[in-house]
Amino acid sequence: MKILITGSTGYIAQRLIPVLLEKGHSLVCVSRDASRFDKSLYSHPGQIEVLEGDMLEEKTLSFPDDTDAAYYLVHSMSSGKDFGKMEEKSARNFITAIGRTQARQVIYLSGIVNDAKLSPHLASRKKVEDTLNSGTVPVTTLRAGIIVGSGSASFEIIRDLVEKLPVMVAPKWLRTKCQPVAIRNVIQFLSGVLLQDYTYRRHFDIYGPDILTYKQMLLQFAEVRGLKRSILTVPVMTPKLSSFWLYFVTSTSYPLAKNLVDSMKVDVVAEPNDLSSKLGITLIPYKEAIRIAFDKIEQKMVLSTWKDAFGGPSSRRISQHVQVPEFGVFTDKKSTTTKTPEEAVNRVFSIGGESGWYYGNWLWGFRGFLDKLFGGVGLNRGRKNPVNISTGETLDFWRVIYSNRKEQRLLLYAEMKLPGEAWLEFTVEGDKVKQVATFRPLGIAGRLYWYAMLPFHYFIFGGMIRKIAGPPR
Secondary structure, three states, X not given: OEEEEOOOOOHHHHHHHHHHHHOOOEEEEEEOOHHHOOHHHOOOHHHEEEEEOOOOOHHHOOOOOOOOEEEEOOXXXXXXXXXXXXXHHHHHHHHHHHOOOOOOEEEEEEEOOOOOOOOHHHHHHHHHHHHHHOOOOOEEEEEEOOEEOOOOHHHHHHHHHHHHOOEEEEEHHHHOEEOOEEHHHHHHXXXXXXXXXXXXXXXXXXXXXXXXXXXXXXXXXXXXXXXXXXXXXXXXXXXXXXXXXXXXXXXXXXXXXXXXXXXXXXXXXXXXXOHHHHHOOOOOOHHHHHHHHHHHHHOOOOOOOHHHHOOOHHHOOHHHOOOOOOOOOEEEEEEEEOOOHHHHHHHHHOOOHHHOOOOOHHHHHHHHHHHHHOOOOOOOOOOOOOOOOOOOOEEOOEEEEEEEOOOOEEEEEEOOOOOEEEEEEEEEEOOEEEEXXXXXXXXXXXXXXXXXXXXHHHHHHHHHHHHHHOOOO
């Protein structure tokens, strides 16, 4: 069958695609930027066609006529205050485009919306569901609460809180109830309902066996990790203060933190149904889902992370940043020789995350703190895999614009708060290591910023390239 997948570079889609490929389906993966989708990551790349299309621009959407079914996995929660309008417009453009094909089903992953009073985020999810159902193609809606899996937003935020804070003074919304579901179960549900006609024009809550408060989730996470943690809840922490608390302690962005806090004030407990038994799915308990997630992390088998789906301008259109400007810019160019080119390449492609930046890590950390202070992404996004990195992924406060081990070239684009734009490029040519930092200033502030940073650049960039190259010849 030919299956169309929107949001194909997102967290859920990247988990679903290998499952559908193994079942023999041909996939049409839609992305705003085709350069962000790397077919070589999959075992059956010949079964994948990549289409470029922006759900917010109806004229860019043209789906194959012989499409059998489609997954709608587009999400705009981190896009600021207008995300609700953006999501509704996106859904409306999608149903117009999919309605011109022979598709028999649309599968939509939404949120649990059983509470009488919904957060703006959950209300938007429900509005998208209604919009999709207004089309001509039957829709199957799967409603999930907290999704637990390596790389998921919920998992990584809980991990940040538990591993960083021995004692937490937390808002009262930690008493809110939810019903977490393992990412493995989510993918089983998404693939299981495909072209099952009894699911057409219906919605199903998908959930795990445990109903927990957020406080219980944090403490059970700590228990699985063998950590002792204490949590004190206070009634005086406002939603705005709660959002800042979550933003500074974890790797989330502020818009996402705000929407998460709004949602965490609402109980997300599922309405029971028999979908899991019909599909032969064994529901995974919360603690077991955490253990499975850490097994993947320890084996370096994290397939996707929510961080790669969000970011600054570069996440919208990577191809616009591949060509590093040559005029009207400041550059810091450094090169040196290496006795061990292969090891130098390995160090280049292992940079950031747990490996750090090889020189002046405390300065990098301070720059990340300042970035968080001014509303940026900060340094603690890390990286998905400690050794391999692909185009489109996040790397601390950078976005990977180009990554090619064969060419021995890595190009990064800055997503920290800057009065301008910045690129950082590494290449290894023979026994020569080259490192180029490029900055395109925005007005006088950008020029003053560059000159103010020159002393730091001298030490940081100089030390970094020496460490990458290894011992001198």
